[in-house]
Amino acid sequence: MAASEVPAPIVPVTFEMALDNAARILRNAELETNLPVMERLERLADSWIALARTITEAGS
Template sequence: MMPTVEQALTNAARLLEQAEIETNLALMERLDELASSWLGMAQLLMERERA
């Protein structure tokens, strides 16, 4: 099932919040990358809704 824009943004925000408090640099970077993926998904979903 495809996530909604709201779900994608919520996931991105949650991951970024975790990255902010993470002390392990490698994990912090991975969380940031995952958040970026969710933001990209949200953007694609918004573009699809406009079409």
């Protein structure tokens, strides 16, 4: 980043954002024909789901 650029504001991740990301990644995984890539996408989606669960538990 150049010295004159202003960094983007940090937006906290919400439960809905985490689930939306997981759903988007899983939709892409369904279209993937390369099995190792599909498995990586599924693991990435699992991480977003775990984050959503953590957000929910923290709010309880």
